Amino acid sequence: MTTNLELFVTTALIALASAVVSALIGYPIGNWLASVSKSYRRFVSAVIVVPFLLPPFLVGLSLLPLQSPEMNSRFGILWIVGAHVLMNAGFMARIVSANQVPSDQVEAASLDGAGRLSTRFFVELPQQLGGMLSAGLLVALYSATSYGLVLTLGQGKVQTLETEIATAALRDLDFNSALVLALLQTALTLCFFYLARSIGAEPTSLFGEQVPASNGSRLGWILGTLLLAAIGFVFIQVFYRAATLGPGLVQNVQNLGGKGARDLLNISVLDASINSLRNLVVAALIALPIAWLIAGRRKTSFGVLLPIGISPVVFGLVFLILSGYLPAGISGSWLLVPMVQSLFLIPLSYQVLRPARQAVSLEIKDAARLDGAVGWQMFSQVEAPLVRKPLAIAGAFVALGSLGEFGAASFLAYGSEATLPLVLFRLIARPGAENFGMAMAAASLFVLIAFVVVWFISRESRTELQDR
């Protein structure tokens, strides 16, 4: 029987290992990325960041066909860490490439006789270390809250704090044990989050303007090519299986309007997608305006960011317990899921919108006010055009985050209110090529949408507001 301490240690070790390996791979790739030509950089940046923006569950789903069905828990942990690295190495690379040391320092070191490696380790790395450390802690945080991915790739054999919270609450109906585990999970993730913030972590430079660097990285070129190839391979095999498993691509896509082999699902994948889209719209309507309003305040709000440090599984558990005390109209309503999702989507959008709103010149806003602009006019005609890109990025984060959200939905979305990730999980949890083919077809569509979104918002522009 696994003890709470063992669960805590397993979760922490998976998180830290994922962060360290992501940093080791992401650092050279980031240095290489900063040195490539602009058009090529856009393509590479978009591809390596797609796994970061995909929901963890979907990354797990994409890697699942590559696993052996007889895998043991040790291999399961390796697969999970590997999946986290696939998701986060691109994010680390982007942070590094956006935090390049000014080229004059590099040139000065070279003139002084320093070799390439010495420059890298004694001039560049010390200045980049702060950004990398805080990004690494964020990667650890994300890796400690990837419930859907652990459930899928662990094949039920890897136990972390999140999987055991779900087991205790949903399978054993033991809410006391679930709450104890939830406290441990929250302590771990808040610790990562607080440390990251205290070193100044801001993940918003993902789509910022990049300062071209002259000092590329051969190792980064090799690792970058390998990362691109790995990402390409993973997604191509998803598309391949969607086309070849079960009755083939066309039928697999058509079957998304049905309920799976032997009517496994209560609602079709299409209906579940509509539920998810509906939840997305409501979550966005709640999260974006609230984040916008708080982002406009004079003082930075740490409190609004706090939910990032709490696992969606913990939110789901707490609201499941609370729903016993809410009026039936609310506790049984589908609105509960998007409302809970907005709790962690608000801080996500706030992180993007805050620096954007702060960077809009006060003089412009004052001039607009003097001209009589108020409320909606100020937003639509003055600020929004200036922060169009960060608004689009915030919208993309919210959309992809809500659409693929698995942890909270596991606790709160039942029966005909099931969301897309939940029905996909039910499809892959049952053996059978027809159901798996459907799941791969749905995953393919999701990946394509994510790529289009990332490509669209990857456009670099001169009016880019960089976060420091």
Next chain:
Amino acid sequence: MKKIALLIASALTLSGCAAAENTTVRLAAHDSFVISDELMAEFQSESGFDLEIIRLGDTGSLTNQLVLTKNAPVADAFFGIDNTFQSVALENEVVDGEMSAIDFSDVCFNYDLDWFADSEITPPTSWRELGQEQYRGLTVVTNPRFSSPGLAFLATTHAGFETSAEVFAYWRSIRDNELKVSGSWEDAYFVDFTRYGGDRPIVLSYASSPAAEVNEDGSAGSKALTSECFRQTEYAGVLENAQNKAGAEAIVEFLLADNFQASVPSAMYVYPANTEIEVPADWAMFATPATSVLGVDLNFSENRERWLKDWSDVFDN
């Protein structure tokens, strides 16, 4: 702040606008529930209610989800909680009134006659023999956490031995004999059983399952080990806090009525709880009930968690 409050108030108002559908009755059932289109139409025309069936996995998943959503249940009535999971439902007060017995069946191992004839291995005569070397890698059971046949068989082993040590030894012996544990009866029977393309010719199922495996020439395709089985009774009832209580009562009454009772042998391979209903003779020829049963007097409420923990100690480490 005012704008934030306005946004939240709008969202809450929206939720109140979703009016309760009292012309539809929602029946929560396990994945193996079957009702013909004709019977559904009959219910709908007699009662005036539309019937929506919500499948919530195996019996254990069904029971758990009904417990978790008891304050705002996802359905109005349920079918499929059986005597192994009944204590969970009653302790958590999810049922409004009594639970009504709808059908019963005997949980027994089945084996593929054709497979054994081809393999020249002598088929087993009892579940007690499944740890023997000649049956290595041939058996599939279901996870007792979620599957009622799985829990029924676990209870059978506890009733079939004198001491816990003997129970442990038995489970270890079949585990070491490459026993497969499937997630649900549906997976075990329709994916792992050799009659459906799987690689396991011995499957934990029901005494009545051979009635579904009759070959075209009228010969039996599978056989059940009918000694020391577990008699499982399935119940239906109205859920506490149901939105459509009248509809829920109507569907439970319908499940107890003669027409539905007469359909359960051929639809779900179970015996009707109403013993006055005549079962089809040719069905009864292949679906013989157990010759002896074990475990029905066990106290599930007291022992269920301990048995499952002991089972996990054997299988999850």
